[in-house]
Amino acid sequence: MVRPIVKDIFFLSQKSEPAAKADLQIGKDLQDTLEANREGCVGMAANMIGFKKNVIIVNMGFVDVVMFNPVLLHKDTPYETEEGCLSLEGVRKTTRYENIEVEYLDMNWKKQRRRLSGWPAQICQHELDHLEGILI
Numbered sequence: 001m002v003r004p005i006v007k008d009i010f011f012l013s014q015k016s017e018p019a020a021k022a023d024l025q026i027g028k029d030l031q032d033t034l035e036a037n038r039e040g041c042v043g044m045a046a047n048m049i050g051f052k053k054n055v056i057i058v059n060m061g062f063v064d065v066v067m068f069n070p071v072l073l074h075k076d077t078p079y080e081t082e083e084g085c086l087s088l089e090g091v092r093k094t095t096r097y098e099n100i101e102v103e104y105l106d107m108n109w110k111k112q113r114r115r116l117s118g119w120p121a122q123i124c125q126h127e128l129d130h131l132e133g134i135l136i
Contacts, residue, residue, distance in 0.1 A: 002029075002032045002033050002036040003029050003049035003050060004049070004050075005033075005037070005049065006050050011047065011052075012047055013133045014047070016045070016046065016053055016054045016055075017052055018053075018054050018069055019046075019105075021109055023046075023051070024109075026046050026051050026053055026055045027055055027057070027066040029051075030049065030066060031057060031066065033048075033049050034057050034059070042059040042119075043059055043124070043126060044086070044127065047131070048087050055068050056070060056124070056128065056130070057127070058116075058120060058124045058127060059120070060120050066106065066107050067102065067104035067105070067106070068105040068106070069104060069105055070102050070104035070131070071103045072128055073100075073101045073102060073113070074099075074100060075097035075101075076099050077099055078095050078096070078097050079095070079098060080095055081093070081094060081096055083126055085126070085135070085136060088135060094126075094136045096125050097121065098117055098118065099115065099116070100115070100117075100121045100124060100125065101114070101115045
């Protein structure tokens, strides 16, 4: 289901809670909502569609990957960049890391570990910030 994009800063600034298997529908809603906003969006967190749960979706180029309860295990090579967000006006400066490793549960509730670099790593870090209530 395509959900409206939340722009309430107070809601977005709250830390998300762990996702449970019962939250799989949030992953599907993130897929649908990202697809509907494809022209201006490459990733989303559950709080952007109204759910305070640890669920994100990241565009990896050819495929969108939903991550439940993602954890950043490693990061290296910091750099400065500017990012925008569907939930916020304009762009803001932030620090990101060129290479990261993240562990998460997939849509089949199987544990995965993935190394990302470049653009997909930047997208993932932006969405992980959302889960912590961090707005760029």
